[in-house]
Amino acid sequence: MTPDEEERRLAVQRRNARVMAWLLGGFAILMFAVSIAKIGMRHS
């Protein structure tokens, strides 16, 4: 693999990792919100 190809491979990996981080962060927030909503529904 040439240095240029290696650089492109790393760029794709970086992009994918960033998207995955956003998705995992979003999922964590969603789970938190669902838990709060469920607790609220049980008490109403």
Place this chain on the structure above:
Amino acid sequence: MTTDTMTLPADWRDFLALTKPRVMTLVVFTALAGMIAAPVPMHPVIGFTAILCIALAAGAAGALNQWYEADLDAKMKRTAKRPLPAGRLDRQSALHFGVGLGTFSVLLMGLTTNVLAAAILAASILFYVFVYTIWLKPRTPQNIVIGGAAGAFPPLIGWAAATGDVATLPVLLFALIFLWTPPHFWALALFVKTDYAAAGVPMLPVVAGERVTRTQIGLYTIPMAIAAIAPWPLGLTGAIYGAVAVIATGWFALLALRVATRRTAESDTMRPEKRLFAYSIVYLFVMFGAVVVDRWLA
């Protein structure tokens, strides 16, 4: 396959393309309409999560469909640029992605809403992959008739997520999408017939010819129109839905009648077929939009 595609890891956009995002918009919209039409109001966070699960499940079904049909997609101009036939993604990754996403969506639906919604969601994925993609599509020209049921599940799931039950209105909405699918797809199949023929997919125009397909489009429009208008006289929706249903379905029937009774010449541009196909997409949005507006103003 180029060296680039061999060495470069798949981009996240290729995984996104696997989920057929354009199809997903209709799925999400009809599911949302089913949910809003339900008599039980849903907590916004739970409702959002349920819609997300339905979208993810549709994405999973789309990914598994592309995983199974990669060779077929390579033969058709319309699908040759998808990530798998273009060599930007390997099949195993697509399979793992589809199974993972599908499992995740069903589990999340079960945990946040109820078992019935999760069960119908799982059934819709399995139906689309095993009954439609693997069993019916390569074998029979009636593939999209029965396979259309897979795309008809979303309003039923939306309703079930809200109520934990199934009632007449979501069943009629299911019937509307189920009966809308044949005229919608056969209108498309009429003008991309050569593509399907090249790929060896036994679509109705390829197997039975144009005349039969046109007749079938006309015939399926009749029960579709009944299912579309029925919620109003049955008292399940108000006059707003009724008026929209009569006008929008009437226009659909006129376009379908034009296609059903037409004979084509050698170098036909297929304009009526293209118009019916384009309008059929708008039609479903209008009908489900009317369900939502009717419920809000009721």
